[in-house]
Amino acid sequence: MSYRAAVLPEEYRVAGEDKLAGRILARKKELGERLLILTHHYQRVEIVRFGDEVGDSYGLAKIASRSPKAEYIVFCGVRFMAEAADILGRPGQKVFLPNATAGCPMADMAPSEKVYNAWDDIEERIGKGRTVPISYMNSSAELKAFTGMNGGLICTSSNADAAFKWSYERFEKLFFFPDQHLGRNTAKKFGIPKDEIALYDPRQPSGGIDDARLEKARVILWYGLCHVHAKFRPDHIDQWRAKDPSVRIVVHPECEEEVVDRADAVGSTAFIVNYVESAPAGSTIAIGTELNLIHRLALTHKDKNIYELSGDTCPMCSNMFRTTLADLCFTLENPDKGELVVVPNEIKRDAKTALERMLHIGK
Numbered sequence: 001m002s003y004r005a006a007v008l009p010e011e012y013r014v015a016g017e018d019k020l021a022g023r024i025l026a027r028k029k030e031l032g033e034r035l036l037i038l039t040h041h042y043q044r045v046e047i048v049r050f051g052d053e054v055g056d057s058y059g060l061a062k063i064a065s066r067s068p069k070a071e072y073i074v075f076c077g078v079r080f081m082a083e084a085a086d087i088l089g090r091p092g093q094k095v096f097l098p099n100a101t102a103g104c105p106m107a108d109m110a111p112s113e114k115v116y117n118a119w120d121d122i123e124e125r126i127g128k129g130r131t132v133p134i135s136y137m138n139s140s141a142e143l144k145a146f147t148g149m150n151g152g153l154i155c156t157s158s159n160a161d162a163a164f165k166w167s168y169e170r171f172e173k174l175f176f177f178p179d180q181h182l183g184r185n186t187a188k189k190f191g192i193p194k195d196e197i198a199l200y201d202p203r204q205p206s207g208g209i210d211d212a213r214l215e216k217a218r219v220i221l222w223y224g225l226c227h228v229h230a231k232f233r234p235d236h237i238d239q240w241r242a243k244d245p246s247v248r249i250v251v252h253p254e255c256e257e258e259v260v261d262r263a264d265a266v267g268s269t270a271f272i273v274n275y276v277e278s279a280p281a282g283s284t285i286a287i288g289t290e291l292n293l294i295h296r297l298a299l300t301h302k303d304k305n306i307y308e309l310s311g312d313t314c315p316m317c318s319n320m321f322r323t324t325l326a327d328l329c330f331t332l333e334n335p336d337k338g339e340l341v342v343v344p345n346e347i348k349r350d351a352k353t354a355l356e357r358m359l360h361i362g363k
């Protein structure tokens, strides 16, 4: 689904950064505990500074589920994150997305109807009850509900291992969507051989998987990917190592398998933040993840040499970048006109089941 951004009144569009910052602070003070601003690590530096909490999608979902005092949750991130906050929040809480057009192209690669059709096709060909859906957090609320309804759970890059373990204790096969790379990289950790991993491409008849391969598959991956993390290539790592043998390479598991295989460390956004924080002063670290996070890590760890891994691409998430100070200020000052994210009750119930299963297994 596409969303249109409200055209901000001129006074917000022309206001300078200092003026907007002052008004945001004043509104935060006025609302006190009634307001909770959650900011994802990939947001602009000037937005993160106003977050009551900054984190990855797992951490922020947990906080949203445990903040009963907040009347307003303003989620500076992308739509699926605000939806998860609305699903997990208490009734009556209002969740806002400051920029209505901030979506996730990876989540959009899994339209619910296409995933339902694929599920029906899989069950028809190999029989019911053998497969469980695992939905990456980066998915629509409808798909989260579908997952909950079919006995599955949500995962993030922080707890994909735990989600695989939980699922294999109960089912023979996993249907993982939308991110093929996180799914493949996690399957590999579980020692699943390549010929037991199948890629379901809805653009091809039967997803491009013949019956024998489907029968053999222990993991069926949806064909989605993150175009930001797909920018990193194995030769970026080779070039770094040739230039500086002491460099440490850390990447996000949404990167391709060949990139993950060559890196020194791989992990979620929270893992990467922790990796940089705990590295000794003077370390040189090249990071394969979203640019705004790398930029902020470089600013806050001046005793270390922090670089973006590719050097020749711009791994910035333009959707995360859409939220501006003007959007945030407008939302705080005009809650009646801001982008309120409301997941319908009939979707909420099953989506909540799937999300709570995730929170229950932890990391």
Ligand code: SF4
Pocket (backbone or CB within 6 Å): 042, 078, 103, 104, 105, 106, 107, 138, 226, 227, 228, 229, 290, 317, 318, 319, 320
């Ligand atoms: S970085 Fe990738 S997965 Fe994350 S919101 Fe942007 S497009 Fe989606």
